[in-house]
Amino acid sequence: MKPTFSLILHALQGLLLVVVSRAYTVISDDALTSIPRPGEDFDIKNGKLLSPILQPRVPGSQGSTNVLKHFVDFFHNDLPQWKVSLQNSTSKTPVTGNKEIPFVNLIAARDPPWAKAGEVGYLTLVAHYDSKRTPEGFIGATDSAAPCAMLMHTARSLDEALTKKWAVMHQAGIKQEDYDLGLEEHKGIQIILLDGEEAFDQWTKKDSIYGSKSLAADMEATFHPALSTYHNAISSIHLFVLLDLLGEGTPTPKIPSYFKLTHWAYQNMATLEDRLRAQSLLLSSPNHPSRRSTSNSGRIRTNSQQLKRAEPKWFWDLDKSNDRWLGGLIEDDHLPFMARGVDVLHLIPNPFPTVWHKATDDGEHLDMDTVGDWTILVTAFAAEWLDLDGYMDVQTTKKRAANDQQAGNMVSKTEL
Ligand SMILES: [Zn+2]
Structure with missing residues (x-):
């Protein structure tokens, strides 16, 4: 068949859309500095975001219902502009006989206010x-209570910037034709909190990732109106970023680059990690001013007296010249999505945390500096993907200098 002119035009538009959709805007140092840390909301005893998740939450149990309600209430009360939906399924498991166990996934999304269904491409953050x-009584703090709380904080930290960006775009009179022609793009963000990842007995293809398998199939079958940019819900996912087993501080988490197709995203994460370390914004760094060692005399050494320790690197795997990709080795919630053509960035350390699947994977064993640092890093990546530079709540240089001075005063007090 010979292509018609309109077919060629259509193909060119499609090509343009692909080019535009890869847009990713680096955020300024000021914007990076302005990302709020979760602070006391991540307190493991009574913090607003994290502590309600730190309870056993086996699918179908009261704990599971409590935690799901915590998520729903959070979006309802704190982020009312996010659209929340629940996706339900049931399954038998190897250890629960004929009983159908319920699995409930939560999907929270924020779209540009004018965007039609099927026109929004998502950065999809998942845990x-x-x-x-x-x-018995397993908490699963790194697996994956802490990653869920990180994503809640990320959503909250970006909400206002999204509102500002879309208001500016709206005022600038961005026209529907620009989108139709692929000159502009509807970018949105999705947070997916999945149920039923864990095996009930031994991990097998059948006995694991119950929620993810059901959701991926459901999204594939959810069609958008004809002529939409994205023909179904699963094709709307530009990048599926899966957080798992995060929150242990020692040993340093090591994140390999698992997939060739998303190495670009891995590189952006690595660059952001470097920038955050260079600006002393990662509290888990052994070189952070708050982690000064004491000298033999018992006095706290000043920065200049203290030897700089080797700076850790979570994203160490930039050099992929050997072309060895470990993507298939770790089975996790991404598999049903990847099988349907979704690009995946898997943020899971290798080796796994030392507390993995042990009773000690609880709130007390989280390293809260590391948890906070992950939150900042993921938020920064999402801000870049969503082109939010210029819309973040950037402190003025003067105000920041005053804060720095205040922080300096606090440090010098500890030296007495
Ligand atoms: Zn697990």
């Missing part, structure tokens, strides 16, 4: 909220 049945 699982269920906990493992055993050992």
